[in-house]
Amino acid sequence: MASHRKPRQRSLTGTLTGTFTGITGITGLTGMRGGTAARTAATLALASAAGATGVVGAAQAEPSLTPAQVKAEVDRLHHEAEAATEKYNGxxxxxxxxxxxxxRLRDEAAHRSGRLNASRNALGSIATAQYRSGGIDPAVQLALSSSPDDYLERAAAVERAGSRQAAAVSGIQRQLRDIEQVRSEAGEKVAELRCSQAALEKHKRTVQEKLREAEELLDRLTAEQRAQLLGGDGHGPDAAASARAGRSASRGPVRAPNVRAATAVSYAFGALGKPYVWGATGPNGYDCSGLTQAAWKAAGVSLPRTTFTQINAGQRISRSQLAPGDLVFFYSGVSHVGxxxxxxxxxxxxxxxxxVRVAPIDEMPFAGATRPA
Structure with a gap:
């Protein structure tokens, strides 16, 4: 009678077991002399089946990429990491x-609290003096006084003290309101700080993840392929071409439009060969906006930290107006600067x-230029 049970899926173990069983069955028919040959055949069959399955699994899990595809993907990841770096910097x-x-707000609150305590102490002294002299009606005090003139002087002083007390009370109330305002601003600043710190960690994780993915891709290459790929800067020409460009550019003086621009250019030349370090502003390493900020800082000009803000610092100029010292920006998101x-x-x-190296500005999509003031 036909079975209505659904046939079970054959696992790799089942396949190998069936293969081995088939081979041992043949061994039983051919006798003991065929045992060694059969065992050898079984071993080869098992190895072949396992190897074939492993190849299929690896092919499905990790498709092979050509060196050109790896380079394109690594460049993309590095560009995304750089964009995240600028957000991290911001x-x-x-x-x-x-x-x-x-x-600053905490210091101000502490200072105001100190002044408030001093005002409270002064008010307490006034109140104590009034209490001591206020137990007898002023008319009785005048009648009992041996020197009415002295009493009147004291009365005037008490009245002035009363005015000072009223002013002191008003001042304390004002100080309390001011302190409450400062504490409220500090509370808002704490919330802003926490939000900024959360964004900082988020962008940091993004940068690290992109760089990790890029490194994993590079690990697929041979040493020769990796060296060839890393010879370029990830945007265009290789290291040798960049070095030649640097030597060519440094043969003669750079004709900057003014002393500050010349100083910034000179600083940048001094940074050649130093490593890219994301989030760094020198002097031992730089990211793209960190280098331009440091170069112009040496010239006495304070630039903001990120590419997104540096492009708006100074005079915007066209590509045809470029002069040494100008900042040049790239990509639609303005995520790179030189x-x-x-x-x-x-x-x-x-x-x-x-x-850090010399490179042509044509190697990346040009987004704009700024001349720092």
């Missing part, structure tokens, strides 16, 4: 400002694994 700057403002040095070249901090 959150870090905001966190720092919020912390400084919170510290320092223009003339002849279509810039100095920039490209990405992790690629040190």
């Amino acid at each position: 959150a870090k700057e905001k966190t720092s400002r919020a912390q400084k403002e919170l510290d 320092l223009y040095i003339g002849d279509g070249q810039m100095i920039h901090a490209p990405r992790p694994g690629a040190p």
Whole structure:
């Protein structure tokens, strides 16, 4: 009678067991002399089946990529990491400002509380003096006084003290309101600080995740392929071409439009070869906006921290107006910046694994330029 049970799916173990059983069955028919050969055949069959299954599983889990595809994916991840780095820099700057403002408000609250305590003590002294002299009716005090003139002087002093007391009470009330306002502002600043810190950690995790993914992709390559890929800066020419460009640019003086621009360019040349370190502003490592900020700081100009804010610092200029020292920005999200040095070249901090170097501004999609004031 036919079975109505649903046939079970055959697992890898079942497949291998069936193969082995079939082979041992043949062994039983051929006798003991065939046992060794059969066992050898069984071993080969098991290894073949397991190997084939492993290849299929690996192919499904991790599709192979060509070196060109790995490079494209690594470049994409590095670009996304750089965009997240600029957001991290912005959150870090905001966190720092919020912390400084919170510290100032706390100091102000402590100072105001000290003044309030002093005012309260003064008011207490006035109240004590009034209490001591206020037990007898003023008319009786005048009648009993041996010196009416002295009494009148004391009475005038008490009246003035009463006025001072009223003013002191009013002042204390005002100080209490001011302290409450400062504490309220401090509470708001605490909330802002926590929000900034959360954003900071979020962007930090994003950067680390993108860089980890890029490193995992690079690990798929051979040493030769990896060296060839990392020879470039992730945006264009290889390291040798960049070095040649740097030597060419440094043969003659850069004709900057003013002393400050010349100082910024000189600083950037001094940073050549230093590593890209995300979130860093030097002097041992830089990210892209950290380098431009440090270069112009050396020239006495304070630039904001991120590419998003640096592009609005100074005079916006067209590509045809570029002069050494200008900031050049790239990508639609304005996520990368370099320092223009003339002849279509810039100095920039490209990405992790690629040190500060000279590169053509044509290697990335141009987004705009700014001339710091």
